[in-house]
Amino acid sequence: xxxxxxxxxxxxxxxxxxxxxxxxxxxxxxxxxxxxxxxxxxxxxxxxxxxxxxxxxxxxxxxxxxxxxxxxxxxxxxxxxxxxxxxxxxxxxxxxxxxxxxxxxxxxxxxxxxxxxxxxxxxxxxxxxxxxxxxxxxxxxxxxxxxxxxxxxxxxxxxxxxxxxxxxxxxxxxxxxxxxxxxxxxxxxxxxxxxxxxxxxxxxxxxxxxxxxxxxxxxxxxxxxxxxxxxxxxxxxxxxxxxxxxxxxxxxxxxxxxxxxxxxxxxxxxxxxxxxxxxxxxxxxxxxxxxxxxxxxxxxxxxxxxxxxxxxxx
Amino acid sequence: xxxxxxxxxxxxxxxxxxxxxxxxxxxxxxxxxxxxxxxxxxxxxxxxxxxxxxxxxxxxxxxxxxxxxxxxxxxxxxxxxxxxxxxxxxxxxxxxxxxxxxxxxxxxxxxxxxxxxxxxxxxxxxxxxxxxxxxxxxxxxxxxxxxxxxxxxxxxxxxxxxxxxxxxxxxxxxxxxxxxxxxxxxxxxxxxxxxxxxxxxxxxxxxxxxxxxxxxxxxxxxxxxxxxxxxxxxxxxxxxxxxxxxxxxxxxxxxxxxxxxxxxxxxxxxxxxxxxxxxxxxxxxxxxxxxxxxxxxxxxxxxxxxxxxxx
Numbered sequence: 099x100x101x102x103x104x105x106x107x108x109x110x111x112x113x114x115x116x117x118x119x120x121x122x123x124x125x126x127x128x129x130x131x132x133x134x135x136x137x138x139x140x141x142x143x144x145x146x147x148x149x150x151x152x153x154x155x156x157x158x159x160x161x162x163x164x165x166x167x168x169x170x171x172x173x174x175x176x177x178x179x180x181x182x183x184x185x186x187x188x189x190x191x192x193x194x195x196x197x198x199x200x201x202x203x204x205x206x207x208x209x210x211x212x213x214x215x216x217x218x219x220x221x222x223x224x225x226x227x228x229x230x231x232x233x234x235x236x237x238x239x240x241x242x243x244x245x246x247x248x249x250x251x252x253x254x255x256x257x258x259x260x261x262x263x264x265x266x267x268x269x270x271x272x273x274x275x276x277x278x279x280x281x282x283x284x285x286x287x288x289x290x291x292x293x294x295x296x297x298x299x300x301x302x303x304x305x306x307x308x309x310x311x312x313x314x315x316x317x318x319x320x321x322x323x324x325x326x327x328x329x330x331x332x333x334x335x336x337x338x339x340x341x342x343x344x345x346x347x348x349x350x351x352x353x354x355x356x357x358x359x360x361x362x363x364x365x366x367x368x369x370x371x372x373x374x375x376x377x378x379x380x381x382x383x384x385x386x387x388x389x390x391x392x393x394x395x396x397x398x399x400x401x402x403x404x405x406x407x408x409x410x411x412x
Numbered sequence: 413x414x415x416x417x418x419x420x421x422x423x424x425x426x427x428x429x430x431x432x433x434x435x436x437x438x439x440x441x442x443x444x445x446x447x448x449x450x451x452x453x454x455x456x457x458x459x460x461x462x463x464x465x466x467x468x469x470x471x472x473x474x475x476x477x478x479x480x481x482x483x484x485x486x487x488x489x490x491x492x493x494x495x496x497x498x499x500x501x502x503x504x505x506x507x508x509x510x511x512x513x514x515x516x517x518x519x520x521x522x523x524x525x526x527x528x529x530x531x532x533x534x535x536x537x538x539x540x541x542x543x544x545x546x547x548x549x550x551x552x553x554x555x556x557x558x559x560x561x562x563x564x565x566x567x568x569x570x571x572x573x574x575x576x577x578x579x580x581x582x583x584x585x586x587x588x589x590x591x592x593x594x595x596x597x598x599x600x601x602x603x604x605x606x607x608x609x610x611x612x613x614x615x616x617x618x619x620x621x622x623x624x625x626x627x628x629x630x631x632x633x634x635x636x637x638x639x640x641x642x643x644x645x646x647x648x649x650x651x652x653x654x655x656x657x658x659x660x661x662x663x664x665x666x667x668x669x670x671x672x673x674x675x676x677x678x679x680x681x682x683x684x685x686x687x688x689x690x691x692x693x694x695x696x697x698x699x700x701x702x703x704x705x706x707x708x709x710x711x712x713x714x715x716x717x718x719x720x721x722x723x
Contacts, residue, residue, distance in 0.1 A: 139538065250427075259674055263442070266442055267438060339553065346555050373569070387555055388555075396546070
């Protein structure tokens with residue numbers, strides 16, 4: 099059955115097939131058709147998502163990076179005479195909290211901690227996931243068995259509970275929380291890398307490299323991993339969004355870092371008791387989280403859907 | 413078929429056993445003494461020793477583990493320190509609340525997410541779809557505790573339609589369910605869209621369309637029929653995960669389920685209670701997984717369970 103290979107111009111255009119002498123001049127596919135075509139819409143949507151995603155992410159990240167430079171009061175400076183001021187009063191853009199601390203400053207300084215944890219966690223989980231996933235896919239055998247069993251075991255564990263347990267065990271320091279989030283996230287990267295490497299290792303270039311006498315580890319590192327790393331890093335970017343959310347959930351439950359600054363989840367749980375009188379103490383930090391996570395997610399979506407110009411392999 | 417079920421049951425029980433054993437080791441490595449949190453900070457050394465004696469905490473860890481294994485087989489995990497009642501009983505009393513919340517959330521998710529995903533997949537990347545798409549991204553980007561507090565403030569404090577916490581009336585179910593469902597709807601509807609779009613692009617659908625099959629049949633019978641398994645799996649897995657306690661949402665809404673119980677048990681180092689919670693929730697989650705797998709042949713007659721197990 100080879101019905102679908104008959105029309106070279108693609109399914110959507112109404113080209114009369116089988117005409118003897120086809121004119122090279124005006125195509126039946128007009129500009130309007132192209133603009134309406136699925137591929138064009140897809141490309142435009144991807145472009146739009148990339149732009150909006152970048153804007154949202156930078157809107158949050160740039161102030162966070164510059165938190166030390168910006169003219170803000172100290173995040174931990176308490177002024178009991180200026181408690182719970184609403185936003186835009188006395189130079190407090192986000193208002194103040196129940197101890198008179200500047201909310202914007204708290205959010206930005208806490209964001210530095212949140213973001214550091216998120217980035218570190220994603221780096222660690224990405225590294226573990228890619229290495230173990232690639233090894234499992236390439237070597238197969240007992241390596242694959244061990245890694246796959248680990249992946250399954252982690253699926254059936256009550257995740258958030260285990261995270262709380264480990265944090266209770268080693269104390270809520272930044273390295274512990276980073277490690278805990280990384281442990282929660284590596285399976286996703288590992289599963290994807292493993293499946294891609296399984297496909298990749300059957301390709302001719304791998305056999306060629308082996309015949310040329312390259313060591314198996316060298317083939318894996320020099321030839322296979324570069325071919326899958328792009329897609330794997332895309333997943334890692336989406337994991338960053340999850341890591342930030344997970345960290346905020348942990349610190350909301352009181353298992354987040356306390357020093358040097360309280361992170362986002364903690365700020366929200368602090369403000370929870372004053373929600374009826376001081377709406378900003380919960381709403382604004384939450385909006386900052388949403389803005390940033392939406393940005394990162396849009397960015398990841400846009401990058402995934404973006405048409406690829408250079409097509410290697412396949 | 414029977415072999416397959418037995419094999420899966422065996423695997424499931426092994427997973428549960430490994431999970432509870434891991435938790436047993438972890439909580440005993442943890443700092444913090446249950447005797448101190450039980451007897452209070454003013455207790456004398458003699459009192460603390462008496463408490464440890466009473467709970468069997470002064471025995472070697474290996475012996476404690478042996479006792480724990482015996483308890484595991486009799487289904488009696490000992491007395492909860494803080495509730496002064498059998499730990500299994502305390503958890504079993506909380507379980508219906510979590511089950512109710514999880515069931516309500518997954519039903520709401522399925523009812524909204526599947527039509528929404530189908531709607532999106534039928535007009536991919538148009539203006540309207542892009543708008544909904546961004547909404548689903550927002551839905552999966554909101555921290556659930558924040559959504560919960562926002563809903564709580566909006567619909568229980570400012571406009572008091574629903575009760576703020578607990579589960580005294582059915583109205584109390586509404587806000588926590590919506591809080592959980594927002595995230596799940598976002599995730600599942602995006603998944604439905606992805607599966608359906610892939611099926612709409614498949615050659616068999618083009619053939620069916622060219623033969624004049626109606627659009628509604630194409631969508632619901634053809635494309636949905638082939639997307640059913642992954643979507644059903646995702647819904648089931650999410651439901652199983654919720655049984656482990658929707659910790660954050662239960663804390664926000666003071667929901668009397670196992671999620672808020674576990675937070676309290678961890679705080680007070682209530683070893684039997686922690687173990688009983690983990691045991692019960694892991695058992696339930698494994699059971700749900702098994703039911704999902706057994707339902708595959710109903711959704712897709714091509715699936716043969718015995719073969720799937722060996723392949």
